[in-house]
Amino acid sequence: MPDRILFNDLGAQRRYLGQVVDEAIRSVLDRGLYVMGPEVAQLEQDLAAFCGAKHAISCGSGTDALTLVLMAKNVEAGDAVFCPSFTFAATAEAIAGLGATPVFVDICEDTFNLDVQSLQSSVTAVNDSGLRAVGIVAVDLFGQPADYDAIEAIADRERLWLICDAAQAFGANYKGRQVGTIGLATTTSFFPTKPLGCYGDGGAVFTSDDELAGTIRSLRIHGQGNDKHDNVLIGMNSRLDTIQAAVLIEKLKIFVAEITARNRIVNRYNEQLGDVATVPNALAGVSSVWAQYTLRLPRCDREVFQSFLAAAGVPTAVYYPRPTHHQAAYRHFPVAPKGLPVSDRLAAEVVSLPMHAYLTEQVQDQITAAVRAALAAQA
Numbered sequence: 292m293p294d295r296i297l298f299n300d301l302g303a304q305r306r307y308l309g310q311v312v313d314e315a316i317r318s319v320l321d322r323g324l325y326v327m328g329p330e331v332a333q334l335e336q337d338l339a340a341f342c343g344a345k346h347a348i349s350c351g352s353g354t355d356a357l358t359l360v361l362m363a364k365n366v367e368a369g370d371a372v373f374c375p376s377f378t379f380a381a382t383a384e385a386i387a388g389l390g391a392t393p394v395f396v397d398i399c400e401d402t403f404n405l406d407v408q409s410l411q412s413s414v415t416a417v418n419d420s421g422l423r424a425v426g427i428v429a430v431d432l433f434g435q436p437a438d439y440d441a442i443e444a445i446a447d448r449e450r451l452w453l454i455c456d457a458a459q460a461f462g463a464n465y466k467g468r469q470v471g472t473i474g475l476a477t478t479t480s481f482f483p484t485k486p487l488g489c490y491g492d493g494g495a496v497f498t499s500d501d502e503l504a505g506t507i508r509s510l511r512i513h514g515q516g517n518d519k520h521d522n523v524l525i526g527m528n529s530r531l532d533t534i535q536a537a538v539l540i541e542k543l544k545i546f547v548a549e550i551t552a553r554n555r556i557v558n559r560y561n562e563q564l565g566d567v568a569t570v571p572n573a574l575a576g577v578s579s580v581w582a583q584y585t586l587r588l589p590r591c592d593r594e595v596f597q598s599f600l601a602a603a604g605v606p607t608a609v610y611y612p613r614p615t616h617h618q619a620a621y622r623h624f625p626v627a628p629k630g631l632p633v634s635d636r637l638a639a640e641v642v643s644l645p646m647h648a649y650l651t652e653q654v655q656d657q658i659t660a661a662v663r664a665a666l667a668a669q670a
């Protein structure tokens with residue numbers, strides 16, 4: 292009897308890793324440097340080398356990573372920052388948390404990422420209002436980088452900085468540029484279920500800007516200066532635990548192989564489902580790390596579909612059923628001049644299937660057979 296199918300099988304990864312993580316954690320316990328131990332600097336070097344960024348600065352979470360960059364840019368009340376609504380709420384939360392105004396922009400239905408026409412019209416609208424347009428936070432949703440050539444053209448023309456929220460996309464590549472090297476800064480998350488996850492909360496900022504890197508290194512430790520008893524900025528407490536750094540050093544060693552496995556699994560899903568559902572594809576020249584494998588089911592009752600799969604032992608999830616601009620805390624913020632019709636439609640159409648690097652072909656065949664049966668039942 293096969294094991295229950297899991298949406299994201301972290302246990303399989305743990306079994307594959309064997310004892311190395313246990314040993315890495317034990318060595319942190321033995322040394323006793325639980326905060327900012329040598330593993331933290333080691334991991335930062337490894338992460339920077341992995342993506343080719345000049346600076347990698349670890350911190351407490353992906354949300355904190357965004358907040359740290361926005362704080363370093365002095366984002367404050369009266370500032371408008373453009374971001375998608377169809378993403379995890381943390382993207383807008385980091386902006387609104389500093390008193391600034393997130394301006395919600397629509398997305399493209401084929402990539403789930405920022406629609407540059409909606410972005411441009413939002414910038415024009417903000418420029419005509421009382422708000423000060425200062426920057427863009429683009430999201431690389433489900434593991435695929437946003438269309439940075441087009442976004443950068445708008446950022447340059449409108450004198451806006453660009454932050455890439457790559458919480459789901461560390462390891463991906465945009466037209467020869469590795470995620471972590473695009474924009475003023477890139478942020479990521481090491482939440483356990485992200486493509487590169489630790490065993491708790493964690494995050495990082497990547498940048499090639501020396502001054503910005505220095506400011507963020509200070510902000511994550513209460514704004515400390517060269518003399519640690521003289522805080523030069525009002526910062527926060529957001530360090531990556533040494534134990535999590537030790538875990539990530541080991542997981543980074545198998546990350547490339549995991550990304551390859553994820554791509555192989557997605558190709559297979561697409562072969563088996565492409566004729567019955569709208570399957571996801573990366574744009575030409577762009578690679579994805581497939582944080583999620585997300586189908587669109589425009590002509591189907593999603594709840595019925597999900598119940599059918601659940602009865603067949605196949606877990607599914609909806610990312611995201613409620614775009615941020617419809618959530619209670621964010622409803623009053625501005626949206627693109629033509630609204631967010633694509634975000635609204637996708638919120639009703641999308642469903643994600645089990646996705647992780649350890650999905651076997653046998654289990655995958657079971658999943659795709661169940662998906663085909665669920666769709667046939669509604670045809």
Ligand SMILES: *Cc1c(COP(=O)(O)O)cnc(C)c1O
Nearest residue numbers: 352353354379381382458480482
């Ligand atoms: C997960 C996620 C975050 C937040 O990361 P945490 O580490 O959970 O704080 C931010 N943005 C996006 C797009 C995410 O998926």
